[in-house]
Amino acid sequence: MFSQSEENYLKAIFHLQGETDDGVSTSSISTHLNTKAASVTEAVKRLAEKKLVDYQKYYGVQLTETGKEHALAVVRKHRLWESFLVDRLNFNWDEVHEVAEQLEHIKSIKLVEELDKFLGRPAYDPHGDPIPDAKGNMPEIPRKKLSQLQKGDRGTCKGFNDASSSFLKYLAKQQIGLGTAVEVVNIEKFDESMTVRIADEEVQLSKTATDNIYVDP
Amino acid sequence: MFSQSEENYLKAIFHLQGETDDGVSTSSISTHLNTKAASVTEAVKRLAEKKLVDYQKYYGVQLTETGKEHALAVVRKHRLWESFLVDRLNFNWDEVHEVAEQLEHIKSIKLVEELDKFLGRPAYDPHGDPIPDAKGNMPEIPRKKLSQLQKGDRGTCKGFNDASSSFLKYLAKQQIGLGTAVEVVNIEKFDESMTVRIADEEVQLSKTATDNIYVDP
DNA sequence: TTATATTTTTAGGTAAAACTAACTATTTAT
């Protein structure tokens, strides 16, 4: 149906689209996928041709309904496979993302359905991200970036951006995991770094780090 | 490391090489992979460049030691995934081959090792084919094509060529499976079709069918 | 042993997916 490259673009656009409803820029896609903006322009033209995105020159792209459906199907597979690797094959949560990047492109509706059943229809992946069901629905969990909290705020870790294994290893070292309670002790003005209390221990977290930690306030 | 296309060529050459030690023809590869001979010529040049095959113009290709190792790694993955699909995900043996054709290209040594462990290190896949171990060793099971038996010979089914789902469905309908005892009742001269006895029932099998059934005489 | 048939390779194309360099449109700052 669609190529791996096309699926990667759809997924990237889906993630970058977030809440806002204005177009996703080619440069943000190129950063996300480690390609060059010129390559993205070509790619989105092909996607527009196939009615997977709406594309307006110089004003970015947006997924069509079909495009979004397919992106969600890929996200579903990615998160199910990550769950499989951690829950059944003894992988650590910090070493599954790369493999899931490959597995998410396997084409077989039956495989996804049976895998989901086999895993007991998990609602969240190992990084706390919700797993869409076969129809593309997923629980809207209220969560913020840790970086959005103010001094004095408390919250519980609900998810982490799993794109980098080194980040997840770093979290493990800091004793931060799903469900960990955090309290913002201080925020440095000049670099937005944060001091947080985790079970009586105080740790320093960079803005880069707090941007990739999701909390339920 | 190697592309899906390259891996498919290596696997095809491995299967076509069989016992004989003369070169595999480009046309046989093209038939096997549903491509054109011209495409194969180009592909084997690339493989020869990478020292995965020895190629002599007009005289076919042979896998190098490295090429064979990699082919066996792909075969190992293919058969492990088929086992996973049948043993754990409720797939039928006749619907796993196509999916395994995709899964065999996933690159992760840990994944293969953990999958193997998870499945209890199976020795055979659902079609009776031996699964190579991590080093590429697999049991040399003595087996012949059913088509090689003579009138009056008996044997036990030890494997089936799983490339076509329709063939496996046909076998199921004829009540032929792994371990089934067969006796050659008659062979027609003109089309080499065979009459075999299976548990008191007599069935007619075409040469195409008997070429794809392996037996232990 | 020559002629014919078959197989294989070469030559020339196409399409996807990437790249760099150059150009153009939009945004921002003066």
Place this chain on the structure above:
DNA sequence: ATAAATAGTTAGTTTTACCTAAAAATATAA
């Protein structure tokens, strides 16, 4: 409002992987 900076597109290449048609080599048959 204009100029400079930034972002985005176009043009021209490259590599992989396929194709068809034509040419060349090998195999076979008279």
